[in-house]
Amino acid sequence: MISIKVPPLGESIVEATISRWLKKEGDVVAQNESLVELETDKITVEVPAFKAGVLTKQEKKEGDVVQVGEEIGQIDESASVAASTPASAPAPAPTKAPQPAPSPSPAPARAPAAAAGGVVTAAPKTSPAVRRIAADEGGDPAQVAGSGPGGRVTKGDMLAATSASTASPVAPARTPAPAPASAPSAPRAAAPPPSASASQNGRETRERMTTRRRRIAEHLLESQHATAHLTTFNEVDMSAVSAVRDRLRERIEKEHGVKLTYMPFFAKAASLALKAYPAVNAQIEGDTVVYKHYVNLGIAVAADNGLVVPVIKDADRMSMLEFSRALSAVAKRARDGALAMDDLTGGSFTITNGGVFGSLVSTPILNYPQVAILGLHKIQDRPVAIAGKVEIRPMMYLALSYDHRLVDGQQAVLFLVRVKELIEDPAAMLVE
């Protein structure tokens, strides 16, 4: 009987939620076939079967929160049809060429020892200490690089692989930071709460915080505590961009299959403004300021189980069309729960849009360790004064939250003004 355990999932991740069993009890599974999906903050991880066999038991249900190392099911490997590995030919000694194997007889998975009546499982390729560590800590020796003779996994290798300070082979080393939430955000519920209990005669309901929610909470708090954050505002007349969009929307959709939204315009405007005010695209590392000569734009997207901020790399080098495409693709991946580590890391600046839900004005939280975030809002027709006359224009309030430790007020304001100017005169974006 092989135990299915929750593998190490990465730095400081101690638990996950079972989001989906991919195999049912009684199913035959092949070696390395995925058995179950585990969900952590942002990433869904699949646990493979270490050995072929039959999934005999699912000890945890979908929605259960499980700890790293916990057993969540069992596979009966003797029930599989697979041929066992022959153990007849002696393994070549590290120092010499392999001896010719004496008349190889296929060795079956060993029969139970006759006299003692003990059951002996098929010959393991791991040493006792390695198996003990795998049992205690939940690592998979098959995924550990072996430094011993012949590539064997030694006890030292296993200790290194399962210690908290090293990355696991399954999940990425650092979890991506969850999206900063603009005030009202992600109205959709997170993963089904593991346990809800009523108390006080039904006047209250208690739900355990999901892993994801907890991490989002931690991240936001970290953002608040680590930065000198404040927000500056401006407003932008969307009529010029609206006009461009209206003129081109149909053709773009027909020729390129891409729906032209406002976001690519803001992405372009922000990219150009970041070039002009590089402090807004920088980061603080200890006592060093890192100025980035690229723009990796994070765009807040509402996915099924919460807000995610996929990053479009080198957005400044893309045309609006290319950006549109990239954004569509990644948004789809986000909705399908198929985001990769690469999609969620490396951002230098973020744009969030509370306007889709109706927000008129807000103060976005910084996507730490980035030093600024641009908030877009609802476009609303408003009377504005233009050349002494009152005109109705489609107006949007822009908010730039920034980290005053690095970005000073003047830069923040000028940055936002530049964005405004570029949006109000889109032809200017052609020139730069």
Place this chain on the structure above:
Amino acid sequence: MTDNLEPDVVIIGGGPGGYVAAIRAAQLGLRTVCVERDSTLGGTCVNVGCIPSKALLESSHHYEFAREKAATHGVMLAEVGLDLGAMQKRKTGVVAQNTRGIEYLFKKNGITWARGSATLKAGNEVEVRGAPPENSVTVYKPKSVIIATGSVPIQLPFLPFDEDRVLSNTGALALGEVPERLLVIGGGVIGVELGSVWRRLGAKVTVIELLPSILAGYDAELAREAEKAYRKQGLDIRTSTRVTGARRDGDRVLVDVEKDGKTETLEADRVLVSVGRKPSLSGIDANALGLALGARGEIDVDDQMRTNLPDVYAIGDAVGGMLLAHKAEDEGMVAAEVIAGHNSHMHYGAIPAVVYTTPEVVSVGMSEEQVKESGREYKVGKFPYSANARARTAGESTGFVKLIADAHTDALLGAHLLGPTASELVAELTITLEFGGSSEDIALTVHPHPTLSEATREAALAVLGRAIHI
């Protein structure tokens, strides 16, 4: 065997290195000629080393048991007598069994035994001169040559061997009567083993050692405990003692020694000089051939046993290092395989060294001193045989197992045993070293009860801080 004068390989020397290389080469399909000038194959090991000494150690052990210990088992023996002649005859018989066995293996594998002395000439020609009266000369032109000429005992300039009163291992093994007083100069493996044999058989034995402890090169704690055990048995061991001079005086040999400034003259009827062995390059004129040698006259080789001369390999005592038959054998196999085109390499990290006294002394891997020197953090686990059930039932509970492991990864670094049949018990530890295993691997492995091997497991548990039986 048709005399093929252009074989694939000629091996010079039929000792453990040479004859094993020959058999391996033949297995790999190489046409092989092995030159041995002695009347029997097997070299020093089989004829005047490992085999005869183990035979005498075995016999003398039984003699001592019969005299000293049988009664404690309730085995009442009227009078225990010694027939040294019979003992020597048995030894000779065992040696002959082994040499004949090697001859048989040669025939079985189609190896040509070129009887005679070899001289290696330029261009990899090997000239073999047969013994008188024929004095035949055969010249082989092989593709490759393996030099396996072994070693010879180092002689003290003021006390040359005569194998009568001043003995090397050869003479010490062949004595026809038990000496009254045997002086052993050199407290290494040979001195301690042969000294033990004669002590058991009734000689008064004194071992003189220049260094502060006997068995130099072994783990210091192991050597110290072994020395204590030998002293208890009645071996007079004098460490930090220098031999300053010696001379014959009729039937006796007088040896001057000096320790801490004090001098003394010791008297003995036989002296065994066992101060070490040096490479024998018999028939190999290194200078003329341009063969590179090391600091002590050993042939310089890489880990594939290649010398600096193309297609010339060297193995065994001739290349120095650990002067052990099994090291020579493995080097022989590597050389044969490399010649046959395999990518074999010799590695020296797990070669056990054994002293076949009672108790036996065994080391494999790094000594504690070597580990300390390497700067690695380490842990030690020890378990005494006095706490081992099987040792108690056998009445042989002197000794201990000592394991040294890396403090962080628990990788086994060295194993040192003093005790009964330690030479057999070390195999488990050698394998652990070869597999890059840890002390926990040993601790998690079931060892049968009651056995001496349980002490090994307990020592492994001791490394982890949780020995059960102590």
